[in-house]
Amino acid sequence: MQASSPQSNLPLVRRLEAVGFRAWPAASVVYDGSWQVRLTGGHPSKRLNCIVPLDPSDHRDMEQRLERARKRFESYGRPLIVRETPLAPPVLIDHIKADGWRMFETVDVLTVDLTALALPDTLDYLPSHDIGRFIDASLAVEGESIALKPALAEILSAIKPPSGFFMKEDPANGAVAVALCVQDNDLAGIMSFAVAEAHRREGIGTQILSSALRWARISGARQAWLQVVSTNATALALYRKFGFRKAYEYRYWWREGRG
Structure with a gap:
């Protein structure tokens, strides 16, 4: 089951994700396409150290992009983590599941x-x-x-x-x-x-x-x-x-x- 669903209010998700990024800013933020790569060397918070894909259709070259991100995370001494919101491409989530990744925490966003x-x-x-x-x-x-x-x-x-x-x-x-x-x-x-x-x-x-x-x-x-x-x-x-x-x-x- 994906974090996204047909009932998801994607405009609301996009808005809450944007304010969430501003409310808990990572030290380093770079984009690979629409994937936001967040890293913070001094703090282990998962929200500050993860990939956040922000477009359900952006799943091209997944393996190469994940490998680039892995090397970047490695340089920070961090494990590579993907944060799956309803904006994440289902194709990407299916790919990482098939590749042996596991989901280890679910977080509810409440309003x-x-x-x-x-x-x-x-x-x-x-x-x-x-x-x-x-x-x-x-x-x-x-x-x-x-x-x-x-x-x-x-x-x-x-x-x-x-x-x-x-x-x-x-x-x-x-x-x-x-x-x-x-x-x-x-x-x-x-x-x-x-x-x-x-x-x-x-x-x-x-x-x-x-x-x-x-x-x-x-x-x-x-x-x-x-x-x-x-x-x-x-x-x-x-x-x-x-x-x-x-x-x-x-x-x-x-x-x-x-x-």
Whole structure:
């Protein structure tokens, strides 16, 4: 089964993919035809290190183009990954399947109409513009290595649309929740949303997400979007409570044993 389907709203997919690229920019982006080749040497994020084909009909010279990309990824010390959205050529996906690639993760892209959303009248949390403080909080909440700080600083500093960094910090426990909201014209993307494991099911995630979405609406956004791994049942339940619904999904593919 392909990530694409006859029911896919391809214009919406193209628009959400474009704002997604701007909301989480890779350090290096080159195009091979309509295939976007994204690489970021300092950060292992799959979204920042993958091929994203953006035209269902662009599948010429697949083997040669995949080999060119493999060598480029190898120079970065990265495995070659294909990100399959509904814009990916089915012929390409059939080819990599037959060649021994496997799909290892599915991500749902969700949207909600902000104009119809019931949100609190006030912001429980005000957005910050302190990138360094947000990075420290995000790494602490996610339990990730402080060694990623320079790469995260580069990524966040490269975001061009207006952004709000939302954090809850406890004097005794440090950072307990974070969210990044990137407003791109009438679309607002929720990125890096996380609650520390010890503070889940306390309503903190609802508060932070409500503040980010209300800020986005006040700032002129009419629709919000986010991406969540399809097996993350807890996060999906929270997003459904807010009215988020699935717009499409994408999948990651790689071939074990190859760079």
